[in-house]
Amino acid sequence: MNHELNVTYITLDGYLEVSKYRYVYFTVMLVAYILIVCSNFTIVCIIVSHRNLHEPMFVFIAALLINSVLFSTMIYPKLLTDILSKEQITSYQTCLFQWFLYYFLGGSEFFLLAAMAYDRYVSICKPLLYPTIMTKTTVSIFLLLSWLLLICVTAVPVVLSANTKLCNFTFKGIICSSTVQKLRCVRSIVLHIYGLVAVVVVIVFPVLFIVFTYIRIFIISYRSCREVRTKAAQTCLPHLLVLLYFSCLIAFDIILTRLDFDFPKSVRLIMTLQVIVCEPLFNPIIYGLKMKEINKHLKISFRKLSKVSCCCFMQY
Template sequence: MAGDSNVTYLTLEGHVQLLKYRYVYFSITLALFILIICSNTIVLYLIYDDESLHEPMYIFIAALLSNALFGSIALYPKLLIDLLSETQTIARSACLLQSFFLYLYAGSEFTLLSAMAFDRYVSICRPLQYHSLVRTQIVKLILLLAWFLPACEIGIAIILTSRLQLCRFTLRRIACDNFSLVKSSCGDTRINNLYGLFILTISIFPYFIFIVFSYTKILIISLRNSKDFRRGALHTCLPHLVVFINFMVICVFEVIQNRIPSGIPHFVRSVASILYLVIPPLFNPVIYGFKMREISKRLKALLKLR
């Protein structure tokens, strides 16, 4: 649909029975958003406030939680507004911008999870080289690249999409994504599709292979050592591994259900399209808050549970 001043608007048609369950959806979404903001902020505060936690492992955890806040802010405010609105519309430029931020969150998440795997690999498999390989300058460079590289990759995809002419002005989604925008466009989209496949490949597989390699090496080293060594390695690696598997499964499911036609109900598709910004941001601070010993101790003290 076209709006004032030649601004192109899109209608988000992913909402199911919105008129009937509007306030139920709004209440649940608002509660999720508040929980995500509060839980991530609390763990971030604990890491920031305690200098003993200013180590690479905890800095990467803080970066992961900050990324969750960034992605949540890109999704939930607009979603909450839509749930209370009569029409769920968004300007095309705003839709492209939201797509960029949501994809940036996902791309940075994989990079940060890889950085955490690298930190644990060096710490456990090459402890004598840890302080030379994971020094402050390296950590800062990794954090810079964690957002800069995905921003460049996704920025190109968004620019390519912005050059296409729209044929349809509706998206069967509850939030914008670049893939749906390309499908709604006219003309030759082969370059967009090829570049999208390229980005998808380099944004997932290299990190996946590296993370699997790192934790496999950690497992091999742990099995060769004492029970205490294995217990310590499991204690520091298990939360990271759970977070990675959780995020990977959600992303793979989203990619499959988004690109392969199937009989999946529309409601399931709509919910699945935002799971990567529901489950990880909600459960990651819980996992790190209660499974990482140093953070857990400070969290219990903060909540006066001891």
């Protein structure tokens, strides 16, 4: 590619022997995308269609799963097109858009998990005040903060990077993240400081709040009866598993962006696949299996579906 004539395009150099494994990559990614959409929407439809699940905790879970579908829908079509192309290239503007989505939806996940932690704290530690505190207005405010605040925080570095000059046109990855800043001719100190502040606001504060909240929940539930301890374990464990898994993925991304570690291409690819394949599938599996109420409705739905399928087969 002639970079002097087309400086707005960059090469995605994150695949391992894409020409050799092109159709393997495509098949795996396509199946993963279908599974992500179907599994997440299945849980969302169950939450929407059952009134007993119209509680704040399940509303936050539905928002979390919708995040996964939005992220995948914005990423996978371009990804599948890149795999089938002879050259894996993308425009700088598209790269910035992927960067925006990556951190907007990722950051909102931390805020939604923080909202879930607060909801569980009020439910377990202050059950009599729960209907008064966790009203529809409160839930709406949490949701708006989780999305609108993250849009503003994430948009700032993307907008500031829109007209910067690039000296490197090869990106070490398959989807763009904040590491695209390493393609710039001059690293911006302002963006570097802003990024650190954003990490503290979007990740560190929510994680500390979640940890503090669950510590309080476990202390109070430990002092209470067995029923309270069981309820705390059933409702808090899925959130903690999701938080731990997602935090590990984000920690790797921060290390990659902030430190000059030159990880092998295979490691970068595996961690990227963790983000775009495993993480969106992790949420519906955890909440579908570990949340008692959702699991119950899932089993009923599958039983009805199997009966309908058997009837159709018998008629045929």
